[in-house]
Amino acid sequence: MxxxxxxxxxxxxxxxxxxQLGTSKGVAKEWAKNQLREQGQPVTSASISANTGxxxxxxxxxxxxxxxxxxxxxxxxxxxxxxxxxxxxxxxxxxxxxxxxxxxxxxxxxxxxxxxxxxxxxxxxxxxxxxxxxxxxxxxxxxxxxxxxxxIPRNDMIRAYPNPSELVSAVPLGTAESLAVRILAESGCRIGEGTHIAASQLRGMATDEHTGKSVGRFSYIGKGGKLNSGNLSPETYSSLEKHIREHGMFESSQEAVRNTIRTAAEATGQEYAGHGAHGLRWNFATARMEELQEHGMSRDEALAQVSREMSHNRAEITEHYLRR
CATH class of the missing domain: 1.10.150 (DNA polymerase; domain 1)
Known part of the structure; x- marks a missing residue:
């Protein structure tokens, strides 16, 4: 087309x-029901919908x-x-x-x-x-x-956690899922991107050109096949490197990560429902915007940079994450 x-x-x-504007929906539904019965098909709301316009x-x-x-x-x-x-x-x-x-x-x-x-x-x-x-x-x-x-909750909502640092601190160290939580919180990547990392994705230590701080970087394929990279604290990057050396790659169950975040949220008096693992990505957007602006970027410049780091095609998508 x-x-x-x-x-x-x-x-x-x-x-x-x-x-089928101008046609009776009620008549059409009755016709669909009769057709389904004649064909020996189950008459359900889904099957009726599939046979009406x-x-x-x-x-x-x-x-x-x-x-x-x-x-x-x-x-x-x-x-x-x-x-x-x-x-x-x-x-x-x-x-x-x-x-x-x-x-x-x-x-x-x-x-x-x-x-x-x-x-x-x-x-x-x-x-x-x-x-x-x-x-x-x-x-x-x-x-x-x-x-x-x-x-996901019934109505639209802000999905960022009120206190993400407390939540992450409440996650015990030493497991793959706890490392995954820190990767998600620090890099802003999606759960599928932060729970499966191979040695070939490690990019070593570098200096964040926007803030001057030392970071460890890993690459990943984002939505639409786009190559992107995430920044981690030196401590988290070191743990990731060690895990990959010992196990060949880093891999964690997404369900286990969600359960870990849920437990930490409850322990710190924060709602998990409606926030989930993705709430940490919302927190990343806000924190990164503030950090970049503190280092001299205008709001528009910071918004463009955060959009790139989050693999968003348009800055207005990132704007959704900055609602308070």
């Missing part, structure tokens, strides 16, 4: 046959907005210019980004409903254009729902 993400989303909505103007506007945002995200982060090539990896990354900037569970559920309907529209589009291709974006949505959405 050609055109801008906006044009492609509009074409998919208006030309796939999914849009979009009937309301407000729903149309909401879905069109999500489809456009997903198309823009896939183009900017994966170089995907044709939404007919959308796949599960793009969907999971997009939803993770939405959770990352603080969307609550209710808002995320609306996004997921829109993407499920987008799959239906894409399948209709493929049939109309004689293409033998079946999309399976719903599986990606369910993967995200199971792995991430259950830990």
């Amino acid at each position: 050609r055109g801008t993400p906006t044009a492609q989303a509009k074409a998919l909505l208006t030309k796939s046959g999914i849009l 979009i009937y309301g103007l407000r729903t149309t506007q909401q879905y069109a907005s999500v489809w456009k945002q997903l198309a823009v995200y896939a183009r900017e982060n994966f170089g995907l210019k044709d939404i007919e090539r959308l796949a599960g990896v793009h969907v999971v990354s997009y939803l993770d980004y939405k959770a990352e900037i603080g969307l609550g569970r209710d808002a995320l559920n609306k996004e997921m409903a829109a993407i499920n309907k987008m799959e239906q529209a894409l399948n209709k589009w493929a049939v109309l254009h004689g293409r033998n291709h079946q999309y399976d974006l719903k599986q990606a949505v369910e993967t995200f729902r199971e792995d991430v959405a259950r830990d």
Whole structure:
């Protein structure tokens, strides 16, 4: 499909046959139920939804907005210019980004409903254009729902911890998960990037060119395949080097890391729910902004630098992390 993400989303909505404005949704649902019964299929809300279109103007506007945002995200982060090539990896990354900037569970559920309907529209589009291709974006949505959405609060919220230094100090030393917590807190990387580090990713000791302090660096592949690097305190970097020498690489269970953070949060009187491991990334953004500005950077300069360090394509994404 050609055109801008906006044009492609509009074409998919208006030309796939999914849009049924002016048609009775109730009648359509009854028809879908009868069809499912005749085919011996289970009659569930999900199966009915998969066999009905979009009937309301407000729903149309909401879905069109999500489809456009997903198309823009896939183009900017994966170089995907044709939404007919959308796949599960793009969907999971997009939803993770939405959770990352603080969307609550209710808002995320609306996004997921829109993407499920987008799959239906894409399948209709493929049939109309004689293409033998079946999309399976719903599986990606369910993967995200199971792995991430259950830990997110219902409403939008600031996900930074009130006292991250106390939380990290409450994590006992000596385990892989405790080292992972310090890596996440100091580098601002995502949990998947800070719990799996090979020897080839170690970049040695260096001087932070913005603050003059001594740091240890490791590289990692961020979202969209982008190469990035994280800064660690000399102590944490030394522990990481030692662990890799002894074990061949550094690896920690993400679930174990989350449990460790949860225990430390409870021990220091802080809420874990709604903050999770990702809360430390929010804390990093605020602390790094303050640090860079204390060393002479303007706010705009600091924002641009923190955005680069957090692998954000746009500074406005980082702005979400600076809400108080």
